[in-house]
Amino acid sequence: MIIGVINTKGGSAKTTTSTNLAVAFAHKGYQVCLLDTDEGQESTRMWVENRDEALPEIRVEVVLPKFLATTAKALEQEGYLVIVDSAPKLSDLANLIIVSSDLLIIPVQPTYYDFRGFENFLENFRAFKGAKEASGGKVVPSVLLTRTRPNTLMLESIKEALANYEVPLFKTEIVEREAYKATASMGLGVVEYSDKKAKAEMLKLTEEVESLIENF
Ligand SMILES: Nc1ncnc2c1ncn2[C@@H]1O[C@H](COP(=O)(O)OP(=O)(O)OP(=O)(O)O)[C@@H](O)[C@H]1O
Numbered sequence: 001m002i003i004g005v006i007n008t009k010g011g012s013a014k015t016t017t018s019t020n021l022a023v024a025f026a027h028k029g030y031q032v033c034l035l036d037t038d039e040g041q042e043s044t045r046m047w048v049e050n051r052d053e054a055l056p057e058i059r060v061e062v063v064l065p066k067f068l069a070t071t072a073k074a075l076e077q078e079g080y081l082v083i084v085d086s087a088p089k090l091s092d093l094a095n096l097i098i099v100s101s102d103l104l105i106i107p108v109q110p111t112y113y114d115f116r117g118f119e120n121f122l123e124n125f126r127a128f129k130g131a132k133e134a135s136g137g138k139v140v141p142s143v144l145l146t147r148t149r150p151n152t153l154m155l156e157s158i159k160e161a162l163a164n165y166e167v168p169l170f171k172t173e174i175v176e177r178e179a180y181k182a183t184a185s186m187g188l189g190v191v192e193y194s195d196k197k198a199k200a201e202m203l204k205l206t207e208e209v210e211s212l213i214e215n216f
């Protein structure tokens with residue numbers, strides 16, 4: 001299974017979502033490989049450098065766009081759950097991730113600009129999803145609301161707006177919490193950290209993703 005974590009909007013929590021899901025799946029016994037496609041930043045690679053060797057291993061590979069499809073497929077065949085952390089731009093890379101992935105997780109923060117970024121991405125997504133389906137493939141996208149502040153008007157209005165689109169929303173929302181920032185510099189996922197609420201929401205999200213994998 002290949003999961004692309006993608007949004008063309010910068011800073012939408014792609015890396016945070018990728019690393020945290022990787023850790024949660026590793027604790028469930030999955031063999032996980034993160035593919036870092038963000039050549040400029042390599043945030044995922046930097047994250048894993050701080051990871052304690054005693055913790056469940058997460059393999060990280062930095063991959064150039066031209067090798068993405070073949071690398072992801074080869075790792076999948078080796079038995080890895082492959083999670084692709086994307087770079088923040090509409091590009092050939094974004095299109096390659098759409099075409100190479102089985103599931104897409106689209107992290108969206110509840111702000112006007114992020115919502116507009118999602119709409120732009122969606123236009124692109126539709127074109128490449130069509131191309132993939134025409135060749136007998138399938139790609140299942142879901143929107144993940146991240147860095148939310150519960151019970152705010154902005155969150156409610158973004159949720160209403162998202163309901164008008166064909167991409168379903170995860171039930172789990174990832175709340176704005178210090179735990180996500182703190183764990184980023186320690187090579188950890190929030191399921192390995194002291195914030196119980198962060199851990200609980202990440203485990204819920206992991207279950208939702210697992211059910212998408214099982215029903216794919
Ligand atoms: N739920 C959260 N609570 C608090 N901070 C968060 C949360 N999610 C992400 N962040 C912080 O927001 C910033 C951007 O997150 P992240 O680097 O994951 O985004 P990105 O989409 O990968 O960015 P880029 O487009 O630059 O690759 C980081 O500082 C991260 O620690």
Ligand SMILES: [Mg+2]
Nearest residue numbers: 014015038043
């Ligand atoms: Mg990133």
